[in-house]
Amino acid sequence: MSEPVIHIAGLTRRFGGKTALAAVGLSMPRGAVYGLVGANGAGKTTLIRHILGLLRAESGTVRVFGLDPVAEPVAVLSRIGYLSEENDLPGWMRVDELIRYSRAFYPAWDDAYAEELMRAFALDGAAKIRSLSKGQKARAGLLIALAHRPPLLVLDEPSSGLDPIVRRDILGAVMRTIADEGRTVLFSSHLLEEVEQVADHVTMISNGTIVLSAPLDDIRESHRVAGRVPSLNEIFVTHAGAT
Amino acid sequence: MRSPAAAIAWEFRWRHRVGLTALAAYFAVMALIKVVVLRGERVDFRSDETFALSVVVPLTATIIYFVAVFTFGLSGDLAARQSMYPARMFALPVTTAALAGWPMLYGSAAMALLWFATRLLGAWPSGVAVPVIWPALLAASFLAWAQALTWMPYPLPGLRVVVMMLWLVTIDAVVMIALNLRASEGTMLALLAPLGPLAYLTARVAVGRARRGDVPDWRGAFARFRADVLPRPRDHFSSAARAQTWLEWRQHGWSLPALVGSVLPFELALLFLFREAPGIVFEVLVAALLTPSLMSAFVAATVRRPQTTTDSYGLTPFLAARPLTNAALIAAKLKATIRSALAAWLLVAVAVPVALRLSGTAPMVIDWMRRYVEFAGRPRAIAAALLVLLALLASTWKQLVQSLYVGMSGRSWLVKASVFAALAFLVVAPPLAQWIVSSRALIAALWNALPWIAAVLVCIKLSAAVWIAMRLRDAGVFGDGALLAAAACWDVAVFALYGVLMWLLPALLVRPYFIVLIAILAVPLVRVSAAPLALAWNRHR
Numbered sequence: 214m215s216e217p218v219i220h221i222a223g224l225t226r227r228f229g230g231k232t233a234l235a236a237v238g239l240s241m242p243r244g245a246v247y248g249l250v251g252a253n254g255a256g257k258t259t260l261i262r263h264i265l266g267l268l269r270a271e272s273g274t275v276r277v278f279g280l281d282p283v284a285e286p287v288a289v290l291s292r293i294g295y296l297s298e299e300n301d302l303p304g305w306m307r308v309d310e311l312i313r314y315s316r317a318f319y320p321a322w323d324d325a326y327a328e329e330l331m332r333a334f335a336l337d338g339a340a341k342i343r344s345l346s347k348g349q350k351a352r353a354g355l356l357i358a359l360a361h362r363p364p365l366l367v368l369d370e371p372s373s374g375l376d377p378i379v380r381r382d383i384l385g386a387v388m389r390t391i392a393d394e395g396r397t398v399l400f401s402s403h404l405l406e407e408v409e410q411v412a413d414h415v416t417m418i419s420n421g422t423i424v425l426s427a428p429l430d431d432i433r434e435s436h437r438v439a440g441r442v443p444s445l446n447e448i449f450v451t452h453a454g455a456t
Numbered sequence: 457m458r459s460p461a462a463a464i465a466w467e468f469r470w471r472h473r474v475g476l477t478a479l480a481a482y483f484a485v486m487a488l489i490k491v492v493v494l495r496g497e498r499v500d501f502r503s504d505e506t507f508a509l510s511v512v513v514p515l516t517a518t519i520i521y522f523v524a525v526f527t528f529g530l531s532g533d534l535a536a537r538q539s540m541y542p543a544r545m546f547a548l549p550v551t552t553a554a555l556a557g558w559p560m561l562y563g564s565a566a567m568a569l570l571w572f573a574t575r576l577l578g579a580w581p582s583g584v585a586v587p588v589i590w591p592a593l594l595a596a597s598f599l600a601w602a603q604a605l606t607w608m609p610y611p612l613p614g615l616r617v618v619v620m621m622l623w624l625v626t627i628d629a630v631v632m633i634a635l636n637l638r639a640s641e642g643t644m645l646a647l648l649a650p651l652g653p654l655a656y657l658t659a660r661v662a663v664g665r666a667r668r669g670d671v672p673d674w675r676g677a678f679a680r681f682r683a684d685v686l687p688r689p690r691d692h693f694s695s696a697a698r699a700q701t702w703l704e705w706r707q708h709g710w711s712l713p714a715l716v717g718s719v720l721p722f723e724l725a726l727l728f729l730f731r732e733a734p735g736i737v738f739e740v741l742v743a744a745l746l747t748p749s750l751m752s753a754f755v756a757a758t759v760r761r762p763q764t765t766t767d768s769y770g771l772t773p774f775l776a777a778r779p780l781t782n783a784a785l786i787a788a789k790l791k792a793t794i795r796s797a798l799a800a801w802l803l804v805a806v807a808v809p810v811a812l813r814l815s816g817t818a819p820m821v822i823d824w825m826r827r828y829v830e831f832a833g834r835p836r837a838i839a840a841a842l843l844v845l846l847a848l849l850a851s852t853w854k855q856l857v858q859s860l861y862v863g864m865s866g867r868s869w870l871v872k873a874s875v876f877a878a879l880a881f882l883v884v885a886p887p888l889a890q891w892i893v894s895s896r897a898l899i900a901a902l903w904n905a906l907p908w909i910a911a912v913l914v915c916i917k918l919s920a921a922v923w924i925a926m927r928l929r930d931a932g933v934f935g936d937g938a939l940l941a942a943a944a945c946w947d948v949a950v951f952a953l954y955g956v957l958m959w960l961l962p963a964l965l966v967r968p969y970f971i972v973l974i975a976i977l978a979v980p981l982v983r984v985s986a987a988p989l990a991l992a993w994n995r996h997r
Contacts, residue, residue: 317699
């Protein structure tokens with residue numbers, strides 16, 4: 214079996230008196246779409262920030278591609294495409310400047326693919342980032358996360374700002390494409406219906422603790438009651454409510 | 457809290473409770489001394505220094521603090537185009553008049569009260585007839601205009617600093633002229649009375665425009681100029697480091713040249729007005745040469761921010777997730793600041809000779825230079841001139857980067873503490889220097905102790921450098937080879953400076969070991985090398 218893309222063991226993180234993550238353990242083999250679900254403030258973004266090396270593990274270990282993301286940020290980050298929930302692209306840049314700037318960091322940048330995404334997302338290269346709508350900013354962020362065809366794509370609440378049609382068509386298609394090519398996608402969301410549509414594997418997090426982590430089909434099957442398969446929403450309420 | 461006025465007052469009081477408590481404690485102590493020790497008798501300031509330390513220093517420090525607090529200047533970007541009025545307050549169900557009016561009223565009242573308290577506790581009763589009303593009105597008007605100009609959106613980055621400097625200096629200059637002409641209290645009041653209402657009207661317009669998001673933008677004209685005149689950028693960056701340097705240059709690089717370019721014409725215009733007064737021509741030249749270094753102190757506050765998109769000093773995920781080492785991210789910032797300093801000095805190097813030539817003062821300056829060459833000899837004169845220019849250029853760059861480690865740490869408490877320390881130093885240094893200069897015995901003692909003071913400072917600097925180097929290695933920011941190469945470069949710079957100083961300065965005047973100490977202290981080391989460490993602390997929290 215190949216080495217997991219992400220391996221986390223006993224990860225604990227506190228912010229002051231609040232425990233954001235408590236002894237989290239997670240292993241993600243390559244080639245699937247992982248949905249990280251949880252309520253707001255459950256610890257999804259904190260976990261993602263540890264994976265990116267933006268937070269240092271207080272206790273426990275985080276390995277991405279077998280490397281410590283804090284000790285070797287370049288080796289890890291150059292293989293990750295990341296879309297932040299914060300819409301923090303520099304507002305003063307034009308879209309074509311953003312692309313020109315971003316491509317310098319990734320040797321595997323695919324100009325043709327970037328061009329294709331730009332057309333698909335209807336982005337104007339001459340437009341300033343600050344003048345874009347929230348949805349367009351998310352598309353621009355998605356473009357630079359995808360165009361270097363990263364082995365690991367991390368999307369933190371990618372749905373925010375995208376209308377339902379864009380969410381279903383673009384995001385779903387992108388995720389399936391990447392997963393089919395043997396790449397790995399980790400995306401966090403509190404919209405469980407969305408996760409249900411695209412994820413192969415679901416990890417539920419509540420109050421900093423992983424309450425359930427398994428393939429989606431297994432989760433559905435194991436929660437079948439009297440022949441009826443409950444929705445992910447119902448399963449989440451069952452587990453998150455119990456903590 | 458039942459009104460917007462009370463809510464805004466509460467915010468000022470709560471956010472600055474530590475500073476305001478310290479201020480209240482200071483006045484309580486002063487009142488206690490006045491009532492218990494002096495029993496309300498006349499205060500006898502035995503010297504100017506005592507007066508400065510008891511009255512002028514605390515008063516100036518508090519005025520600066522009040523300006524920072526009531527303009528919301530502690531959490532904004534002075535060099536940005538956008539208004540510094542907190543955007544979160546625009547969404548409050550409050551009229552624009554109230555948004556502009558209440559902070560202005562509180563600020564003006566605080567300044568007036570400050571004057572009355574100082575007058576009562578520090579300078580009354582005294583042998584000097586100190587006016588009561590108009591200084592309070594001046595202080596309130598000064599703050600009101602600082603607020604109005606701070607809250608105004610500007611069409612160009614850095615323009616706020618220029619406009620504020622020019623307008624506030626103009627107000628002060630008018631008051632000084634009136635005082636020199638021995639204007640009466642009534643005249644002073646008549647002069648100052650319109651300033652407050654005018655400032656309020658300006659602030660109302662400023663906040664209204666900021667609230668509507670109406671920020672004029674003249675950068676397009678500069679962009680078109682760049683597109684037409686400057687060579688087109690290549691399609692791709694050759695490396696990630698170059699891309700990052702481009703980002704830093706676009707974010708902060710233009711600020712210093714733009715500021716220097718805005719101030720220089722006003723300074724050099726004085727050459728045309730006072731071409732017959734050699735003293736003023738000399739002062740104007742000195743001011744022009746010091747402009748990049750002085751302006752870089754303002755720009756440094758922007759440069760040390762990791763990004764301009766947010767008020768926070770923390771790294772945005774966009775920047776933090778760049779696949780670059782911390783050292784490379786800092787190197788990009790350093791390269792951009794070098795370009796920025798060079799661009800600012802290029803402006804000075806072009807504008808000063810042109811202004812001297814056009815104003816007809818060039819022969820006067822050439823004559824001064826000729827006399828200096830005759831006095832010092834040609835090689836020494838050339839070396840000294842080059843050394844001064846190099847020192848000014850280095851000082852400009854040093855100003856830009858010396859507080860980088862503070863901003864890169866991402867901790868707002870550290871940023872605020874450093875601002876407070878800098879203000880405290882600026883306030884204390886002049887009277888302290890005056891106190892030292894006034895005593896020959898003190899100057900002699902200090903002169904004798906100078907090598908020891910320098911030696912202690914060198915020990916502190918080198919110890920800090922070793923500690924930082926060890927931390928940089930332990931954190932994996934730099935390897936042994938890079939640290940050794942950096943140490944070797946620093947050694948070469950120190951020895952080069954030592955050699956030039958040894959050649960320039962007479963051995964009888966300054967001992968060689970003292971020159972070594974000076975060279976070690978002059979070449980930047982600790983604060984610049986702490987920047988990658990601070991960034992690592994910020995990036996991997």
